[in-house]
Amino acid sequence: MRGLAPLSSPSMTERDPLEPTDEMSRALLAVATVRDRAAFARLFAHFAPRVKSYMLKLGAPPQRAKDLAQDTMLAVWRKAELFDPAKAEAATWVFTIARNLRIDALRRERHPEVSDDALAEHEDDRPRADALLDGAQRAKRLRGALSDLTPEQAQVVHLSFFADLAHPVIAERLNLPLGTVKSRLRLAMGKIRKALGDEP
Amino acid sequence: MTGACKTGHHPKHHPSDALLVGYGAGSLGEGLSLALALHLASCPECRAALADIDAVGGALLEALPPEPLERLTLADTLACLDAARPERRPPSRHFVPPGESRTPSLLRPYVGSLAAAPWQRLAPGVRRVELLPRTPRGGSAQLLRIAPGTALPHHGHGGLELTVVLSGSFTDELGRYVAGDVAEADDEVRHQPIADGHEECLCLIATDAPLRFTGLMGRLMQPFIGL
Ligand SMILES: [Zn+2]
Numbered sequence: 001m002r003g004l005a006p007l008s009s010p011s012m013t014e015r016d017p018l019e020p021t022d023e024m025s026r027a028l029l030a031v032a033t034v035r036d037r038a039a040f041a042r043l044f045a046h047f048a049p050r051v052k053s054y055m056l057k058l059g060a061p062p063q064r065a066k067d068l069a070q071d072t073m074l075a076v077w078r079k080a081e082l083f084d085p086a087k088a089e090a091a092t093w094v095f096t097i098a099r100n101l102r103i104d105a106l107r108r109e110r111h112p113e114v115s116d117d118a119l120a121e122h123e124d125d126r127p128r129a130d131a132l133l134d135g136a137q138r139a140k141r142l143r144g145a146l147s148d149l150t151p152e153q154a155q156v157v158h159l160s161f162f163a164d165l166a167h168p169v170i171a172e173r174l175n176l177p178l179g180t181v182k183s184r185l186r187l188a189m190g191k192i193r194k195a196l197g198d199e200p
Numbered sequence: 201m202t203g204a205c206k207t208g209h210h211p212k213h214h215p216s217d218a219l220l221v222g223y224g225a226g227s228l229g230e231g232l233s234l235a236l237a238l239h240l241a242s243c244p245e246c247r248a249a250l251a252d253i254d255a256v257g258g259a260l261l262e263a264l265p266p267e268p269l270e271r272l273t274l275a276d277t278l279a280c281l282d283a284a285r286p287e288r289r290p291p292s293r294h295f296v297p298p299g300e301s302r303t304p305s306l307l308r309p310y311v312g313s314l315a316a317a318p319w320q321r322l323a324p325g326v327r328r329v330e331l332l333p334r335t336p337r338g339g340s341a342q343l344l345r346i347a348p349g350t351a352l353p354h355h356g357h358g359g360l361e362l363t364v365v366l367s368g369s370f371t372d373e374l375g376r377y378v379a380g381d382v383a384e385a386d387d388e389v390r391h392q393p394i395a396d397g398h399e400e401c402l403c404l405i406a407t408d409a410p411l412r413f414t415g416l417m418g419r420l421m422q423p424f425i426g427l
Contacts (some may be wrong), residue, residue, distance in 0.1 A: 035286075037278065044274050049266030056267060066269060070277050078284045088251065092258030099226040099257065109230040112237040112306055114247070142252075142259055161225040161260050166408055167218050168360070178386075182218040189217045192252055 022136055024090035032080035040077060043090075048073050051098045056161045058102055067107055072098045082085075089139055107164075138196060145195035153188040156181050211243050211380035215362070219384065220246060224253030229339030231332050231406035235362040235382065237306050238404060242380035304366065307331070307404075311343070314402075325350035325395075331404070341406040346370065346395040361385045361407050363393075368401030370394060 024046060032040035051072045055065035069129075075097050083093050103111045149157065150166050171178040215223075215236055225234040240247050269392040305312045310331040311317045325347035332341040337355040346352070346368075363370075363383040370377050372393045377383055383393075395401035 034290050037281070040281070041274060041278070044277060048269055048273065048277075049263075050261055050264045052267040052269060053264040054261055057264070063268070066273065069269065069275060072421065073277055074280055074284050077281055077286075081286060081289055089255060089258050091262045092255045095257040095261045096254055098261065103226050110309070111226060112234040112240045112309075114237055115305065138255075139259075142255055146256065146259055157221070157256065158225055158260070160221050161257055164227050164358075166227065166229075169308060182216060185221050186217040189221065189249070189253070192256060193249070196252055196255075198248055198252055 022090065022139065024087045024134065025177055028076070028083045028090050028093070029085065032083060040073075042071050043076060043094075047076070047091075047094050051094070054162075055102060055106075058106065058164050064105070068101055069099070071105075072101055075077060075101065085135065089133050089135060097122045103195055118153075134197060142192065145192045148191060148195075153184050153191075156184045157188050160185065209242075209379070210245065211239060211378075211382070213375065213377055213381035213383060214243065214246055215239060215382050215384060217249070219362075220249055221253055222276035224250055224257060227406045232360070232362055232408045234306065234310075234332070235364045235404055235406040236343050238304065238364045238366065239380060239382045241304065241306060307343075309397045310341075314343075317343070319345065326352070332406075339406065339408045341404060343402065343404050346393075346401040346403070348395055348398055348400060351392060351394040359386070359407055361405065364406075366402040366404060368395060368399045368403075369397045370401050370403070371396040388400035 011012050020182045022041060027036075027039040027042045030036035031043070052065045052069035053069045056062065060068060072094065076094060079097065083090070101115075103109050146154070146157075155171065155174075159165065159173075160167070164168065165173070167181050168178050171181045174181065219228070219232070219236060223233055228236065240250060274334075293400075303311070307314070311329060317329045319329050322328045322344075327345045328342050330340075330342050332339070348368075361384075363377070363385070364383050365377050365379050367379055369379075370393045372383070374383070376396070
């Protein structure tokens with residue numbers, strides 16, 4: 001892979017277990033380490049049209065959606081060094097950037113987040129139980145779990161991510177008690193955690 | 201004030217999955233999100249749950265039908281790259297100015313330092329400072345300091361109200377809440393919180409309610425604004 005900085009892998013035959021397996025994560029690392037423009041172009045081709053789609057779904061007019069997709073990709077370029085492949089897939093990381101830009105641009109609000117600084121205020125931090133699960137394996141299991149959701153569970157998950165509505169409003173739209181919406185989300189997340197081996 | 205940070209202590213009262221999904225999806229208002237972030241800062245369990253929710257967001261994003269962008273857009277973006285200054289990973293421990301060390305960093309954008317915040321007396325033994333005036337979506341967030349032994353009036357809730365304890369503790373009919381714990385109250389809950397420790401209870405109260413005074417804040421405000 002062009003531009004991938006040597007991540008101190010002593011032998012070419014043995015793959016470093018911490019080296020990301022998916023192409024987008026490798027591209028992100030290439031941007032982070034050597035500002036690789038070809039890698040950025042690959043990230044752009046993959047993510048920009050999907051981020052535009054996300055913005056449109058959440059109510060941005062087409063021109064705005066295009067601008068926000070572009071802003072998201074610029075932020076990807078600027079923040080690439082903060083991407084940690086051991087913590088998240090590339091898609092997850094890009095999603096959180098797009099989400100925060102959307103809240104800021106379309107809702108004029110902030111999304112308060114726990115920064116590494118805030119975590120440093122807390123001394124006790126358990127390592128992730130799934131840290132040992134290979135990234136590609138995690139991605140595959142997650143997609144499997146998502147396709148195993150019942151249509152009712154998938155519906156409330158999709159509405160949560162793409163409708164920008166509070167759960168009571170979702171309940172009203174679906175003509176369901178709020179408790180039903182909440183229990184469907186609980187069951188959906190239970191399935192996902194189980195698939196990822198995060199069930200406590 | 202950062203009692204949530206005491207070593208070895210993890211919160212026992214957690215937000216529901218629905219709230220965590222709302223936070224990760226970005227569908228909660230800013231006030232509720234701030235309450236969730238304060239809990240997440242002291243709860244490794246919920247941080248792990250949130251990482252899974254963010255991953256769901258990533259997977260859903262990847263599954264969206266790509267919307268074509270004009271060919272120029274990549275060229276435009278590439279032309280901007282040199283002007284875009286890369287962000288560096290911040291040093292893991294940053295310098296905290298003296299006197300600010302007791303203010304959780306999540307609150308600093310809203311109050312600066314807790315000690316210097318404009319606390320108002322709301323009722324005997326209760327002081328408050330508004331962090332987030334009502335947003336267009338009707339959310340709000342405030343900090344309350346409740347003197348030990350003070351009981352708040354019995355009250356119900358018009359919308360969703362989240363209380364996160366930052367230091368001290370309170371007890372109501374549903375349990376005892378200490379630093380990091382979240383109490384989630386909605387229409388069905390009527391409760392009477394009492395600051396039960398020997399120290400003052402500092403908590404953040406956030407709502408995502410429609411534009412009317414409801415819940416704990418509403419009851420406290422009534423005598424003052426003549427509702
Ligand atoms: Zn928790």
